[in-house]
Amino acid sequence: MLRGFRTADLPAYYNLMTGEFPEENRLLGWRRAEFFRIIRRLDRLDFRIVLGLLNAIGRPLFRLYIIEVDGAIAASALESFGPVSAYVGSVVVAPRFRRRGLARQVLEACHAMAKRRGKRFVILDVLDSNAPAIALYDSLGYRLVGHGSHLVRSMSTPLAAAESGSVRSFRRSDGEALADIARTIVPQARQEVHPIGASEFRVAPAVVRALDSKSEAWVVDRGSGPVAWIRASVSPAMDAGHLTAPVIGPSADPVDVRALLTRALEWNRTEGASRVVVEVWDENLRGQAALREAGFEVAYGIRTLALPTGAA
Secondary structure (H helix, E strand, O other): OEEEOOHHHHHHHHHHHHHHOHHHHHHHOEOHHHHHHHHHHOOOHHHHHHHHHHHHOOOOOEEEEEEEEOOEEEEEEEEEEOOOEEEEEEEEEOHHHOOOOHHHHHHHHHHHHHHHOOOOEEEEEEEOOOHHHHHHHHHOOOEEEEEEEEEEEEOOOOOOOOOOOOEEEOOHHHHHHHHHHHHHHOOHHHHHHOOOOHHHHOOOHHHHHHOOOEEEEEEEEOOOOEEEEEEEEEOOOEOOEEEEEEEEOOOOOHHHHHHHHHHHHHHHHHOOOOEEEEEEEOOOHHHHHHHHHOOOEEEEEEEEEEEEOOOO
């Protein structure tokens, strides 16, 4: 039976996700009690009213699909929605239910919803090492639109001091200039499925509050507008802090960029992160170089795949 997620599913769902995604779990360090608390928080009346209204007008923020077999969670997938594409993650089938076509079934539910919502593409990420999943996605018609890596840095390594008077907090008005820089970095294949706009650099406060997380962003600006940007985030549900991949223009001074990264790392350290993780695309050469210079190392490679839905 294909259905939506229920709060009562939490223990079984958590065990399935952490058990079947060991590499990601080792990297992120999911915290069971906090994960449960945040999901149950979303079931509060105030959040349920907002989510219910969005569902009623056909604009849900996300859907978590469950396939139940004999009273057990056999498969699941999480789908969220952007302006052009739907994003699918956490596609998983419990070991004892494999080879029954359940992964294909839950993906087809995601595809149908994306088309119904008028999204032109479905996008997902898959680890380079996950050959069975790659074969499935290939059989469904997904195509490669990019490759990247998850990089990690332990916060046990002392941070080298780096200061710059050109680093300041991000402002909403910085978005357009940063989007112009990002478009020069991101290949056309990615931009087709995920157009880059000023909203890429903002996070809705309501989302941050709902997930009980924290997020801050900074730019390098020598007086003529932002030439580099980064965002840091933490969640009580995991050990690792996060950076959004830096956007660095060709005119950015390396000293300023180093100070920008130091500011973000220090913020993560202050917020209690034991390590920091960032996903960065291969084409983001300046971002890759800055992260490596700051002590980040590759944890694993990841492919971004996309499937056209046929929606107009």
